[in-house]
Amino acid sequence: MSKLFFDPMKHPEWIQPQTVEWYANLAIETGGYKHPWKSEFDEPRAEIIFADKIATYINEDTRMLDVGCGRGDFTSLFAHKAKEVVGIDVIEGYIASANNKKTGESVKFLVVDADKQLPFPDSFFDVVYTKKGPWLFHEGSQEGRRxxxxxxxxxxxxxxxxxxxxxxxxxxxxNPFPENYLDEVKVKFERQLSESGLEEAELVIFEEVEYLSRPEDVLHKKCFGQSEALKKMVWRECLNDVEEIFRQNATPRGLKVVNYHALMVGRAK
Structure with missing residues (x-):
């Protein structure tokens, strides 16, 4: 039987991922949504699949909104393909970093809380997307539709x-996934699409293969966005055993893991 490791999620200092506190901690420690672990991927990566999908819907007259843009690296991919690209995020540190790096007048980055009224006119954008950020089209919200x-x-x-x-x-x-985990994921996002009131709605659940380069990357991936104090505790409790298991199971490219992603597309009425 495999060793039972220390579970950092049970520690009182654990910060729930994807919360405002978690994103704020990332901004302080890394300046943005920047992965601290080293790895390589089988191509195409999830972000490339998503970027290619977005690109099929834009042209030189398109106005785009990136909701939860972080430091703006992904947003800037479309800077010279669309008329205007606006990235918004609630974390001021992310937007400051994005504005320091931006090139061209077609891209704008603004501090905006996506859960409140958006500072844009009605019927302004041709494309609205989010990469791991807030979904503007949930039931009960009208700002995305507006x-x-x-x-x-x-x-x-x-x-x-x-x-x-x-x-x-x-x-x-x-921790192990529940039985039929991916079926539950599919149901969750199908419901989200249904409640969004979009037409021609499409959902794809797909895999992305990643190879973690070093034993410590197993810990970096788990503790992404956590405090330095909690990370030090996890390293102290887990690293030696992680190193042994990593050596026993790694391929020449690293330890193979699979990331699951949901891609949603729909058309506004």
Whole structure:
């Protein structure tokens, strides 16, 4: 039986991922949504799949909104392909970093809380998308529907967890997925699309293969966005055993894991 590792999620200092506190801590420690672990991927990566999908809906007359843009690296991919690209995020540190790096007048970055009224005119955007950020088209919210044009395209990419054997190798550190986990993920996002009131709605659940380069990357991936104090505790409690298991199971490219993603696309009425 595999060793049961220390579970950092049970520690009182654990910060729930994807919360405002979690994003704020990332901004302080890394300046943005920047992965601290080293790895390589089988191509195409999830972000490339998403970028290519977005690109099919834009031209030189397109106005785009990136909701939860972080430091703006992904947003800037479309700077010279669209008329205007606006990235918004609630974390001031992210937007400051994005504005320091931006090139060209077609891209704007603004501090905006996506849960409140948006500072844009009605029917302003042709494309609204989010990469792991807030979904503007949830039931009960009208702001996303207000700012997008009729017939405009809505897209979302969401990370749905990592496994590929990772959870069996490091029990406690990584908890096993429930039975029929991906079926439950599919149902969740199908419901989200249904409640969004979009037409021609499409959902794809897909895998992205990643190879973690070093034993400590197993811990970096788990503790992404956590405090330095909690990270030090996890390293002290887990690293030696993680190193042994990593050496036993790594391929020449690193330890193979699988990231699951949900890609949603729909058209505004």
């Amino acid at each position: 700012v997008i044009k009729s017939g405009g395209i809505v897209l979302g990419l969401y990370h749905c967890g990592t496994d590929g054997g990772l959870r069996n190798l490091f029990p406690g550190l990584y």
